[in-house]
Amino acid sequence: MPAQAAGFDNIVVSATKGGEPQSEFPADTPVVYLSADLVDIPATSTITFSWISIDSHGVAPANYTIDKVDLHVGENTEADSQLSKPTAGWPVGTYRVDLSIDGTVADSAPFSIR
Structure with a gap:
């Protein structure tokens, strides 16, 4: 059985910390949270x-980077x-x-604001 590559699992985007996965949020959502399990990522790495x-x-x-x-x-x-809601609310969009992991994109989690 081949070794599993380093990466992420159980990626969840939610309106509450530890909440259920969501793919769409209203524009007045106070905070959007992301959580993920780390799989075989070396301790010396930066995510x-x-x-x-x-x-x-x-x-x-x-493709504007809001925050890192x-x-x-x-x-x-x-x-x-x-990521907290901007003062004027989230702009509708994707x-x-x-x-x-160490500068290389390993996964992505999409969501939208409606």
């Missing part, structure tokens, strides 16, 4: 969560990140969170 606006109908450029969060893996077996 990055990049919050990206794919298409916000002109509010931001296409870097985390040192260490002994962690799970990680999470969150978004994703890219999950990277």
